[in-house]
Amino acid sequence: MDVSQYLEIFIDETKEHLQNLNTQILELEQEPDNMDTVNEIFRAAHSLKGMAGTMGYKRMQNLTHDMENVFSKVREGELKVNAAIIDTIFQCLDALEEYLDNIQSSADEGTNDNENIIKALNDFLNGNAVAEAPAEAKKDDAPAAEAASAADATPAADGDDKSKWKNIKFSEEQIHVMAEAKKNGKNVIGLTVFVQETCILKAARAFLVYKTLEELGEIIISEPSAQDIEDEKFDFDFSMIVVTESDIDTVLKGAKSVSEIEDAFGDMVDIPEGAADTAQESQETKPAETTAAETKPAVAASGETPNKPAEKKKPVVNRTVRVDIEKLDDLMNLVSELIIAKNSLVSAATSEGTAGTENVNEHIEYLENVTTNLHESVMKVRMVPIESVVNKFPRMIRDLQKKLGKKMELYMSGEETELDRTVVDEIGDPLMHLLRNSADHGIESDVNLRKERGKPEAGSIFLDAYQDGNNVVIEVRDDGNGIDVEAVKRKAIERGTITEEQGAAMSDKEIINLLFLPSFSTAKVVSDISGRGVGLDVVKSKIESLSGEVEVKSTLGVGSTWTIRLPLTLAIIQALMVVIGGEKYAIPLGNIQTIEDIEPQEVETVQQKEVINLRGNIIPIIRLNEILGCESTKDPSENLVVVIVKKGDKMAGLVIDELTGQQEIVIKSLGKYINKSKVISGATILGNGEVALIVDPNALI
């Protein structure tokens, strides 16, 4: 069965199930006896298993199968949920997520069997008390690596050193191939080749051996895999099974003929009995299974490799938005209205007399209504709740709690707040950064210090999201130590970022803002002293790239609040339409404070810069026609129209010729070819089909 068409649905649903499982298991950790939660988990695990099975992802299916079994026991009351089980289940979810990542990038689940997790799960099932062991593995955060080393160790122990190929495990498929070859009178030879330890280009030598052997016959199995050998992921030996018409001596001679090869050992392979019988059956295995079987049997050794090639590839699944069917119905209705509007316009235009023109105006109004609604609906379709991003945070905080050995709780609100899909995709990392920052540096490690300050033992971290006008605000708040402004100032002076005099003149806020400077964040020393500053510049630049802002308020000893403000949507903004030198430009309304009418004599010159005194504020003015390289059409004696724009605390006045009004505009990119001008942030298409450029006041201040 070709299941590729269901891949997208599979990935979406698996993500949902995994998220659901994560949430439920966190709940279960709090109340281990809640049967509803256990049932819910069981159901999710069961559907996950079913889905993975249908798609032919055997490893995923195996893992979920065992997980389901554990919960089945829990449900029947035969097994008590304890910390060890929870930890193992979380490992299990991480492993599943890894599979999912692989599937998303390459449509293949990868080759990690996660044997240790499966073993741990089975231990629970068998009532084994050694259940604590996997909890250890959890700490190094890499169950895959653990599995790899464990699997590595076993075969090495029980084979003799020179014939490591005997440790290769065969899949049914491979046994079948070997049996077939033997029937046709070919030799099936296993060999292990040792490379000189002084050899520099191991991979190249191994490749030559490969080449030579391929001339003699067919390499059906190699251990480590060909890919690993190519990447030099092997020690000084590698083993393979070759099907060939030549005899052993020829094969070994061939292998040894490559220079810098120490030695090669080999023998005929004993094909497991009954192989010939099963051969027939295995031929009929589903295609999905074949792909799984083709990958080497002792895959554990390549535990981390499947990710690497996958990264380079383009993800096999497109980015999608799941849309509420109601929203689509709305859209459909609007489109039909649009068609009706078009038809009535056509008929009005063809009907004669003055009645016709009157009708046209009426219909145009109707058309306007429809298009505005249509636009709104389409925007709504692009909006997704931030839930999908923030849902993974409780789990992250739980893990951090264990890692850092601090007690803390994450309280979230406003997960249903909606943002444009593109923003939601990007906001996850900065938020994670801030939360980690709060958990790591914000919350005091010293419990006594917290008590002294009259705070509860467990630290609290809050993540609140809400809509504020045309913006969405996301706040990350903690009741931790806050930012030590003095320490930051000292460090900044020490590092030469600011001088002592500058430091003395700076407000606390300005000093805290120093934390967002790139040089600050990379310096470990600073984070040791001030306890802040790792990667904050990345947070800031990411949020600014989304046209948002980030702010921090902090009180030493009480806590910090990081506020992220993002536009609801990036594609459509309110703008002030202006004319400069006969050309139309748009200025985003979000930047505009006021519009002033200034007499020419009010403009003064300070340090060769033109400024105006606006109600006590000295504001520099920028003549936009000079920046945009066009002639102003206004007489110098006429009053100036000045648009006051604001960026953070700074203000500037932009001198324009004429105001034409406010308009909702769709932002379009100027394209890669001429997008060189910083002052122009994009373009928009006006009602008459002409293009107007969008001036970016942020670039001017």
Added chain:
Amino acid sequence: MEEVKVYSEPVQYIKIDLGSELYGIDISYVDNIVRPQRVTRVPNVAPYIKGVINIRGEIVPIMSLRLKMGLEEIEDDKRTRFIIIKMEQYGKIGLIVDAVKEVVTLEEDNIERMKYDSKDDTVHFVMGVGKVEGGLISLLDLNNVIMEKSFKEE
């Protein structure tokens, strides 16, 4: 980029007028040909970039082929056309030409490849000369015509 094609199969070119000469543009790059419309000037760009226009909701930069080739600029008239080219790496770009004549098909045999030994500044915009009925046409190397800008500026 698509040069391989040029050597194997006959290629269709759009024959255009520019100054007193005839030029050919590989038709596989041509997205659209439109009549002149109001071009919105973009500040601080090379002089031959005349600005941007709206092609079905897309913002497309417009370049004067005359200025690019070192010719005098002329007023748009009723023969003037914008040829919208689609390039892999830059997206759509419009070229202003004096007039669009017709489509010609050229076999490799009828194309004389240019050798780049001349010091003339514009010659590398032409990759070959095609023989057609009634004269010769210079075949534009669009990659150079469009790309050259970026290495001049950077």
